[in-house]
Amino acid sequence: MANYIYGKVKRKQSIFRVIETEAEVYDTAQLNLNGVEYNPATLIENEELYQLSDFSQSGYSFDFIDNDLDSVNHDQIAKADLKKLSFICTVQEDLYFFQIINSSFYVSKKWFSIDELALETNKPIITINPFADAIYDKLRDILYFKKLTAAQKIFKGMDQLYREATDAETATFLANEFLDVNDNFITGNVTIPNRKRIALVNETLNRFSDDEKQAIYNYTNQYGQVTYADGKFKIETDDDLKFVLWGIEQRFYTTHIGGEKRVANSIISI
Structure with a gap:
C-alpha cells in the first residue's frame, strides 16, 4: 500500500503532495499509542505521550485531517517550496505523523552514500525524525504528542490548553x-x-x-x-x-x- 508525505509551505494555505512511497517511513508495528489525557498539571515520562481525545471536535483540527484524504486533490509541491516547509505529514493508512521542519532538518553538506560510494555536493536533503512531533489516529480521533510547544506549531490555538492569565x-x-x-x-x-x-x-x-x-x-x-x-x-x-x-x-x-x-x-x- 502506498504511503504519502505531504507538506505545509509557509505563508500558503494549501498542503502539498511531496512523496509517494511503498516504504514505511514509520514502523507502525512497534508503535505503542497509549497516551495520558492532556492536563497541564500532569508531567509525563520520556517514553509516555499526551493525548487529546475527540480531536476533530476540539477546535484545533483542520481540513487536511478532517476530510477524507485523496492524494489527487493535493498539488505536487514545487521544488523551490521544499525550502519553505513549516511541517510535513506522513500518512500511513489511518495514522498521520506530523513533523515540524526548521533549518536543523536541512542538510546541505557534502556527503556520500555507503551504497554507491559517490560524493554528493549539490543534493541537499531533509531529515525525518524517528518519532513524530504529533500523531493523529483518524480511526480513534485522538491526537498524540509529547510537547505542547511543538504540537501547537502545527495545530494553531493549542497553546490555549496551557495559557497564561492576562x-x-x-x-x-x-x-x-x-x-x-x-x-x-x-x-x-x-x-x-x-x-x-x-x-x-x-x-x-x-x-x-x-x-x-x-x-x-x-x-x-x-x-x-x-x-x-x-x-x-x-x-x-x-x-x-x-x-x-x-x-x-x-x-x-x-x-x-x-x-x-x-x-x-x-x-x-x-
Whole structure:
C-alpha cells in the first residue's frame, strides 16, 4: 500500500503532495499509542505521550485531517517550496505523523552514500525524525504528542490548553476576597508559572460551591505555608501565591505511612 508525505509551505494555505512511497517511513508495528489525557498539571515520562481525545471536535483540527484524504486533490509541491516547509505529514493508512521542519532538518553538506560510494555536493536533503512531533489516529480521533510547544506549531490555538492569565485576569484573581494581598505585591510581580496556574484555577473555582471553596481554603491552611487569618491568605510574595494556587489545585497530600506532608509535582486523574 502506498504511503504519502505531504507538506505545509509557509505563508500558503494549501498542503502539498511531496512523496509517494511503498516504504514505511514509520514502523507502525512497534508503535505503542497509549497516551495520558492532556492536563497541564500532569508531567509525563520520556517514553509516555499526551493525548487529546475527540480531536476533530476540539477546535484545533483542520481540513487536511478532517476530510477524507485523496492524494489527487493535493498539488505536487514545487521544488523551490521544499525550502519553505513549516511541517510535513506522513500518512500511513489511518495514522498521520506530523513533523515540524526548521533549518536543523536541512542538510546541505557534502556527503556520500555507503551504497554507491559517490560524493554528493549539490543534493541537499531533509531529515525525518524517528518519532513524530504529533500523531493523529483518524480511526480513534485522538491526537498524540509529547510537547505542547511543538504540537501547537502545527495545530494553531493549542497553546490555549496551557495559557497564561492576562494582566486583567491576574488582577481580578488577586482581588478575590479570600486573599489579603500586600500593597507592594502587584500584578507585575506574578511570574509566568503562577499566571498559568491562575488561568487553570479560575476555572476550578468557578465550578465550586461556596461550601466547597471554604473546604479548599481550610485544606490549604492545614499545610501551613501561608498565613491565614479572618478567612484570608496573606500574599506578600510570589511564593505565597504559588502555595495558595497549589492548594486550590489540591496538590498537597500526607503520606499514609509516616505522615509526611508533600506537594505533588504532577497529577494524573484516575
